Amino acid sequence: MNLTEVIEGKEYIIDKIDTEDDELDAFLFSLGCYSGEPITVVSRKKKMCTVSIKDGRYSIDSRLAAAITVTE
Amino acid sequence: MRIALAGNPNSGKTTMxxxxxxxxxxxxxxxxxxxEKKESTVKKLYCKNGETITAVDLPGAYSMSPFTSEESVTRDYIKNETPDVIINIVDATNLSRSLFFTTQLLELGIPMVIALNKADLNKKKDTKIDVALLEKKMGCPVINTVSTSADGFSELITAVIDQIEKDQTPPYTENNVDLSDIEAVKAADRKRFEFVNAVVKEVETRKVYTRERNIHDKIDNVLTNKWVGIPFFALVMFLVFQISQVWVGTPIADLLGELLGLFQEWVGGLLEGANPLLYALLVDGIIGGLIAVMGFLPLVMVMYFLIALLEDCGYMxxxxxxxxxxxxxxxxxGKSVIPFVITVGCAVPGVMASRTIKNERERRATAMLAPFMPCGAKIPVISLFAGIFFNNAGWVSTVTYLxxxxxxxxxxxxxxGITGNSAKKSYFIIEIPEYKKPSFKGAFKSMCGRGWEYIVKAATIILLCNTAVQIMQSFTWSFTVAENANESILATIAGPFAYVLLPVVGILSWQLAAAAITGFIAKENVVGTIAVCYGITKFINMDELVLEGGASDVAAIMGLTQAAALAYLMFNLFSPPCFAAIGAMRAEMKSAKWLWGGIALQLGVxxxxxxxxxxxxxxxxxxxxxxxxxxxxxxxxVMAAIITVMxxxxxxxxxxxRAHKKAK
Known part of the structure; x- marks a missing residue:
């Protein structure tokens, strides 16, 4: 499942990130957002959700949220 | 010696x-x-041995890896200019992310000191970091600091001086990774993060986790709510304008206007017996034009103060x-809004702020469109026209911003439409900082700094332009005194441009054309030049103007109807910005095609x-x-036709x- 489908406040492990944009992938990596790392959706709205990666908070749009698949 | 400040974005480098x-x-x-990188000399009070230290502030970076373009300024500086010591500012509240960059920096072989910043925030959350252990793990000194209150700075600089030319052993080394092989680099970076994670586990004890909901989330739930978010932002911006331009700014501006008027009278008194030409040049022209611009300083300064507060609290x-x-x-x-809001103060930093937008097309479009927000230098122009033609009506200003x-x-x-891009989409990601109480001291400093820049600009560029305008309208090409200003140098130069303005103002006025042209040097010049050309400097205090009924006199001298005045105002606000802002546009767009397209668009609009x-x-x-x-x-x-064809x-x-892609 991807980040638009997960339960808010629950920690998941990133399975795959598929943005077809190498620079963005590299950027996400430097934030600590890559497969095998934990991620939590803190709150979610229709078009935007706030995630916690390592000890940082980021708002991402639902398009990027959909590109990040996770497992429990 | 030279020290470089490097660290993750929003870790407090510039505050430090x-x-x-x-x-x-x-x-x-x-x-x-x-x-952009900034350089300055460190205060003597921090340099115990009296050495002169130059500090270099670098844009924030998350990593040294060669695959992200926005961090290139920082990467290139550290690699090519080799500072004597690096201060790595680490956000203590986000150690697990920050140390990735730290270990990369340590590998460069440049002596380094870690400033464990925002130590106060950790105390609040009862997060403990074992500094001694971290020092041992990283192989370099670690100092607790708080940028906002300058805590720990003496220890930091002392540690920096101690560290010069010392050998440090990097705690983690990457063995010859082929940097052109993305997969190899990725694998190496994963290992580095593993190392960092292990270190963090040992040195950090946390009671509050970032993934848990907190008070900031409750505030955000309201402020980013679908129904509340936009009206709240509109209210905030309305208050910024109302406070700076009506409630607080105007009373101070009126007071300043009176003082400046007295000064002008005083100089006039000194020159009473002087040559009338000199009198006109000095008192009406140069000083008058300067006063016209300076009188609006309070409005602009209050605005800067409020915007600084807004930027500091985390709301942006x-x-x-x-x-x-x-x-x-x-x-x-969404990030485009930051350049737009900053432009309300000044378009140069506003346009530069578009750099945080990753998508190139969005960034270029933002840099092109930001100047449509009327900047601080345009406030005098708006106020002047509102005063002369609209009885100081508040709606004029509101209409221009809307x-x-x-x-x-x-x-x-x-x-x-022109770039044919409507179908392509981009991703959005922005770091959400915690809210913080904005620093009034910082905002005050920022206001004074920017206010001073305004004064310097008025006393140099604008004074120079006013003088040039005054001389050019006083003499003919044969350098005899022009009996009729219409025969002056200025009239003949600006005359042809007046034809361009005819459909906008309804009359052929070389004065208005000249004002619009000098406006490209600095927008305040529009006011200065109008004041000089029409000799209306006495009326520049708007409240008096209205009270004395002088406004209609001035309006009569300028010969504009209300519609024409509003139109001319709009023309000045929405045509290309000043040269400095155009320079900033060029720097951010990095494309001649986009730059000229942007200027053409602004002229057309x-x-x-x-x-x-x-x-x-x-x-x-x-x-x-x-x-x-x-x-x-x-x-x-014709313009519409060109755009349609494009x-x-x-x-x-x-x-x-698309067809080509499908065929593939």
Whole structure:
């Protein structure tokens, strides 16, 4: 499942990130957002959700949220 | 010696730099405020051995890896200019992310000291970091600091001086990774993060986890709410304008206006018996023009103060989140709102702020559109016209800002059409900093710094322009005193441009043309030049102007109707910005095609809006069309035709590209 489908406040492990944009992938990596790392959706709205990666908070749009698949 | 400040975005580098050196570089509570490196000398009080230390503030970076372009300034500086010591500012609240960059820096073999910043925030949350252990693990000194209160700075600089030319052993080394092989680099970076994670586990004990909901989330739930978010932002901006331009700014400006008037009278008294030409040049021209501009300083300064507060509290990142869905629809990014808001103060830093937008097309479009927000230098122009022609009505100012917003949206759609980009989509990600109480001291410093810049600008460029304008309108080409200003040098130079303005103002006025042209040097010049050309400097205190009934005199001298005045104002606001802002546009767009396209768009928009306002205004007030309608409508039609052709070509190209992709 991807980040638009997960339960808010629950920690998941990133399975795959598929943005077809190498620079963005590299950027996400430097934030600590890559497969095998934990991620939590803190709150979610229709078009935007706030995630916690390592000890940082980021708002991402639902398009990027959909590109990040996770497992429990 | 030279020390470089490097670290993740929004870790407090510039706040530390300002406190260390006494500078007042722009700070803000979002990632990516600093886009260019800054240099200054560290205050003597921190340098115990009397050495002169130059500090270099670098834009924030998350990593040294060669795959992200925005961090190139920092990467290139550290690698090529080799500073004597690096201060790595680490956000103590986000150790697990920050140390990735730290270990990369340590590998460069440059002596380094870690400033464990925001130590106060950790105390609040009862997060403990074992500094001694971290020092041992990283192999370099670690000092607890708080940038906002300059805590730990003496220890930090002492540690820096101790570290010069010392050998440090990097705690983690990457063995010969082929940097051109993305997969190899990725694998190596994973290992590095593993190392960092292990270190963090040992040195950090946390009670509050970032993934848990906190009070900031509750605030955000309201402020980024679908229904509350935008009205709240509108209210905030309305208050910024209302406070700076009505409640607080205007009373101070009136007071200053009176003082400046007294000064002018005093100089006039000194020169009573002097040559009338010299009197006109000095008292009416140079000083008068200067006063005209200086009188608006309080409005601009209060505005700077409020914007600094807004930038410091952490709200800007939330606004970007709220507006992203709307901005995305017109091909911009939610982050575009930050440049737009900063431009309300000044377009140069405003345009530069577009650099945090990753998508190139969105970034270029933002840099092109930001100048449509009327900047601080345009406040004098707006106030002057509101005073002379509209009895100081508050709606004039409101209309100009709203028009700016509407134009940004319309032109964004236009850019979409011309570049044929409506189908492509981009991702949005922004770091959400915690809210913090804005620093009034910092905002005050920022206000004074920017206010001083305004004064310096008025006393140099604007004074020079006023003098040139005064001389050029006093003499003919044969350097004899012009009996009739219409024969002056200025009149003959600006004359041809007056034809361009005919469809906008309805009269041929070389004075207005000259004011618009000098406005490209600095927008305050529009006021200065009008004041000089029409000799109306005595009326510059707007309240007096209205009281004394002088406004109608001035309006009569200028010979403009209300519609024409509003149109001319709009033309000046929405035509290309000053040269400095155009320079910033060039730097951010990095494309001659986009830059010239942008200037052409701004010229077209300025003319079209001015033309429409004048012609429609005249039709409503006088029942007929204004002068110059035919040439004006032809010009607008030609522009529309060019744009239509460009849009059609772009659509065809996009279709062809899509077909090509499908065929593949």
């Amino acid at each position: 730099f300002n406190a260390l050196t006494g500078s007042s570089e722009k700070v803000g509570n979002w990632a990516g405020v600093t886009v 990142a939330r606004v970007a989140v709220v507006l992203d869905p709307i901005f995305k629809k017109v091909g911009l990014s 028009a700016g917003i509407v134009l940004i949206f319309l032109c964004a759609l236009l850019i979409n 300025g003319f079209t809006v001015g033309f429409a306002v004048y012609q429609i205004g005249t039709l409503i007030s006088a029942g007929t069309l204004g002068a110059g309608f035919l040439p004006g409508i032809i010009a607008v039609a 849009c059609i070509t772009a659509t065809k190209r996009v279709k062809a590209e």
